[in-house]
Amino acid sequence: MTHVEPFNPDGDPEHGADVIPLHKLKPPVSDVDPMPDMAPTEDAYEVPVPVDAPAPARLSWRESVRGEKRQPILPAWLLSRDALKEQVRWVWDHYTHVFAFHAVRVPVYAGTLALRSPQGAGRLIGGAFRWVTDADGRPVRANAIQRADAAEYLKLAKHRDGRIRLRATILIAATLAVSILMTALILAGPTWGAVLAFAGIIGGLGFLGAPNDRPVVGPAVVKPQVQKLSSHIVLRALGALGIAGINQAMTKGWGPRAFVAPITRDGPGWRADVDLPYGVTAVDIMERRDRLASGLRRPMGCVWPEPVHDEHTGRLVLWVGDQDMNQVTPPAWPLARSGAASLFKPLPYGTDQRGRQILVNLMYANMLIGAMPGMGKTFALRILLLAAALDVTAELLVWELKGTGDLSPFEKVAADYGSGPDDETCEAALRSLRYVYKDLERRAKVIAGLPKNVCPENKVTPELAAKKSLRLHPLVLAIDECQELFAHEKFGKEAESLAVAVIKRGRALGVILVLATQRPDKESLPTGVSANVGIRFCLKVMGQLENDMILGTSSYKNGLRATTFTLKDKGIGYLVGAAPDAQITRTYAVDNDAADKICDRARAAREAAGTLTGYAAGQTTDTDRGLSYDLLADVLAVIPPSEPKVWNEVVVDRLAELRPDGYGTWAALDVKAKSAQLTTALKPYGVPVGQVWGTDDATGKGANRRGITRDDVTASITKREGSRGSD
Numbered sequence: 001m002t003h004v005e006p007f008n009p010d011g012d013p014e015h016g017a018d019v020i021p022l023h024k025l026k027p028p029v030s031d032v033d034p035m036p037d038m039a040p041t042e043d044a045y046e047v048p049v050p051v052d053a054p055a056p057a058r059l060s061w062r063e064s065v066r067g068e069k070r071q072p073i074l075p076a077w078l079l080s081r082d083a084l085k086e087q088v089r090w091v092w093d094h095y096t097h098v099f100a101f102h103a104v105r106v107p108v109y110a111g112t113l114a115l116r117s118p119q120g121a122g123r124l125i126g127g128a129f130r131w132v133t134d135a136d137g138r139p140v141r142a143n144a145i146q147r148a149d150a151a152e153y154l155k156l157a158k159h160r161d162g163r164i165r166l167r168a169t170i171l172i173a174a175t176l177a178v179s180i181l182m183t184a185l186i187l188a189g190p191t192w193g194a195v196l197a198f199a200g201i202i203g204g205l206g207f208l209g210a211p212n213d214r215p216v217v218g219p220a221v222v223k224p225q226v227q228k229l230s231s232h233i234v235l236r237a238l239g240a241l242g243i244a245g246i247n248q249a250m251t252k253g254w255g256p257r258a259f260v261a262p263i264t265r266d267g268p269g270w271r272a273d274v275d276l277p278y279g280v281t282a283v284d285i286m287e288r289r290d291r292l293a294s295g296l297r298r299p300m301g302c303v304w305p306e307p308v309h310d311e312h313t314g315r316l317v318l319w320v321g322d323q324d325m326n327q328v329t330p331p332a333w334p335l336a337r338s339g340a341a342s343l344f345k346p347l348p349y350g351t352d353q354r355g356r357q358i359l360v361n362l363m364y365a366n367m368l369i370g371a372m373p374g375m376g377k378t379f380a381l382r383i384l385l386l387a388a389a390l391d392v393t394a395e396l397l398v399w400e401l402k403g404t405g406d407l408s409p410f411e412k413v414a415a416d417y418g419s420g421p422d423d424e425t426c427e428a429a430l431r432s433l434r435y436v437y438k439d440l441e442r443r444a445k446v447i448a449g450l451p452k453n454v455c456p457e458n459k460v461t462p463e464l465a466a467k468k469s470l471r472l473h474p475l476v477l478a479i480d481e482c483q484e485l486f487a488h489e490k491f492g493k494e495a496e497s498l499a500v501a502v503i504k505r506g507r508a509l510g511v512i513l514v515l516a517t518q519r520p521d522k523e524s525l526p527t528g529v530s531a532n533v534g535i536r537f538c539l540k541v542m543g544q545l546e547n548d549m550i551l552g553t554s555s556y557k558n559g560l561r562a563t564t565f566t567l568k569d570k571g572i573g574y575l576v577g578a579a580p581d582a583q584i585t586r587t588y589a590v591d592n593d594a595a596d597k598i599c600d601r602a603r604a605a606r607e608a609a610g611t612l613t614g615y616a617a618g619q620t621t622d623t624d625r626g627l628s629y630d631l632l633a634d635v636l637a638v639i640p641p642s643e644p645k646v647w648n649e650v651v652v653d654r655l656a657e658l659r660p661d662g663y664g665t666w667a668a669l670d671v672k673a674k675s676a677q678l679t680t681a682l683k684p685y686g687v688p689v690g691q692v693w694g695t696d697d698a699t700g701k702g703a704n705r706r707g708i709t710r711d712d713v714t715a716s717i718t719k720r721e722g723s724r725g726s727d
């Protein structure tokens, strides 16, 4: 129950309305004194005037209850599907491990028990003898003899005789029963029954014979010595941070009032909600994460202090994990095996330290990923591109300027692709940027020309993106190791100005720029880019400068320090801009082999949707993109496999919808001219045009008209590819 108390900064029990003598206040300042004669005398300031509102009268039950915050009914891990899956998976993994551990040791256990069974038999016989002879009563009887208390001794001896008789009878009967049972089992029962009974007896005797300090069965798991998080430990750690505000508050008895909720289990760790002393902020604690970890006696990767965004800045949530974040097995990417994505919806990107899923919404944003080499930058980029690939409407332009082929799976789906640090690849990447910039202008014109009721916010919406004829589909340009392009002596300047323009204007137009770099300095990452990008992901970096280049100015000062990650923290970084607060995120890890399979799936989906274009569709993209088209590939793209024969005029209309600036003029011709235009255009490729049966959409009537078959187009492409290969 939370009690609402009057504001009382010093914790003074007598507190009510505080009084400040006004002589301690300055007289009111005014440039022009309207009544100089009426100015208050010195004495007038001596009159104490209350400056604090009087303490409110006792709050009614309703008033005090309304201020209370409700705790979630279900624990956080039950509310998140991923966290729940993680818990179930952990239980399954744990018990299968325990089972397998003991199963492979069964022969060892059996041998040990057999060896220890004679000793067990000895212990059993000795124990039975002591029980029958009432050995426990011996000291009492000896005491009676010592005291020469004949009456007492006789009483005890009589009692013992009766007890021995009864116990001996029970023992003989039990021994007889077991012997008869065993004999019957051996003579008349099934062999397995006898073997089982024999094994049971040997096993039982073996257990009895085991020394106390060496049990037969060892533990399958060793419990890590995770200390329960208590208020004492938290206060001890906070007090060791060297923050004057905390130390002063502690001397005034702040400690017991520091916790706003009980310390609880939250996912695979403990959570403490703390109200820091006045003037101390959660960021002050985050800045000293290393010292906090020392105070808590836990590895750094377990200690995660965070602010609470809808609370005051002194509210701290301290989450202390059982395991270092980099030791936890990362969950599989939810789209790895099945499913499609939409860039208009948040994409699964990774998990936070508590195992909760982290989503990234790329639409209307741009993203910058940075890290020192080998920390997981390419993995972080690959996940986003895989999600984009699974959105069949998205056009992908992928450049990997390191030359290792880390993004090679995207060759199958990207409209433009290149790998290498050489001048040619950099120039080709620049051409891609030019194309995006040009398309930006076209998109802006299309949007400006749309009626207000269709496009009220002057930005691309899912509905507009779905209209093929508008060509406002999501356009994703990704450049890995972008420093190679921006620092290029010949292409760098142009690339910079284009990238800045794309970042500034592309958001609303469905254009997304994703950049990754391992050298975040002024030359390699233009300030115009780093200052304007919306989403930032920073894995381990070496210094404050790189940290702030990626995460934004003053991030280091505000406690976002990617320098504190260790070299083992691969794939773990600060994600800024994807949610109101910065999030510690470990990206889902999908390697190149797995990405290859996902891209196969994405390609099949794109083929079915007719959106496989450019590089992936085998079109030549040597010339400036968007200025030349591959007619054969475009024709194939507009004829689905379900339609083996199509009239020429229908193909032309569809081509114009696919690329209005390329084939728009054809569509403006009359029906006869349209058909003749396509026949002429297809002639060089050897695609035969003949009479084909089709149905007129307008009248619903069937007719024979000039047209082509899909198989002929496919055969021409195959022939062309074959001759290219033999060149």
Ligand SMILES: Nc1ncnc2c1ncn2[C@@H]1O[C@H](COP(=O)(O)OP(=O)(O)OP(=O)(O)O)[C@@H](O)[C@H]1O
Residues within 6 Å of the ligand: 330, 371, 372, 373, 374, 375, 376, 377, 378, 379, 380, 402, 518, 570, 571, 572, 586, 587, 588, 589
């Ligand atoms: N989310 C992750 N979880 C676990 N391991 C990861 C994760 N991301 C990356 N790694 C590991 O880190 C290694 C390096 O990743 P990656 O190739 O993405 O680094 P990079 O920063 O791009 O390196 P370079 O700068 O050399 O290209 C990978 O081989 C992988 O084993």
